[in-house]
Amino acid sequence: MSLSNINEFIPDISQNIPEPEKRVVPFWTQDPNVIFQYPLEFFPVEQMALEQKLNAITRLVLILTLILFVMTKHVRVLFVTFLTLGSIAYYGYVNTPKKENFEGKSPVDEMVVTANFDTSDVFADPNITNPFNNTLMTDYEKAEHKKPAPPAYSEETSKFILEEVKGLIAEANPEQPLINNKLFRSLEDDLKFEQSLRPFFSNPATTIPNDQTAFADFCYGSMISCKEGNTFACARNLARHST
DSSP states (O other): OOHHHHHHHSOOGGGGSOOOOOOOOOOTTTOTTHHHHOTTOOSOOTTSOHHHHHHHHHHHHHHHHHHHHHHHOOHHHHHHHHHHHHHHHHHHHHHSOOOOTTSSOOHHHHHHHHHTOOGGGTSOOOOSSOTTOOOOTTHHHHOSOBOOOOOTTSHHHHHHHHHHHHHHHHHHOTTOTTHHHHHOOSHHHHHHHHHHTTTOOOOSOOSBSOOHHHHHHHHHTTOOOGGGTOHHHHHHTSOOOOO
């Protein structure tokens, strides 16, 4: 067997070698300090990302500007530099991919994290028998006071509710211990599962005793009426006559 025939049975391992990942470096308009963090990158090379190439060109422009200004003392050097940097900034702004802010914490999650707020003392935790923590008839027998349900639109609470509902499915089918592994095998299954929970939600009032005053104030608190003596409300009911 010749050497050429042996090579046919040897797998080409070069195809399985992953390409080195490009270092993620922000553009200098987003973080000006990046110009000083990589002082040896003056020339753009093929392995660099677009942001790195523009940063390297910017460093080269600044170094050449410093040298020319020291040698010539002409103000026009600074003018050309500002014009060049502006062109680089515009080119980078147009050609760098924009990151969409669709993924992020909800305002409720941001408030909880910023204020270091402990929600365990305020809200009741969802459970398998009652994932959305609505007030059940059996709750009136068990406890005199029931905490409100946490906001279901919170990212953390939403994940917790999904896990509790999955636990409810497993508990309702004890004869199939691996039913969740069969039902939720892909991202599509999880998406359909989340969409199936749309008809279910936490009611406006989930406490014991029911805070009817706060709920009524939320619904009708900002409504004005002539019976209360509000002049604007009384004037709304006056007939308009044109002459």
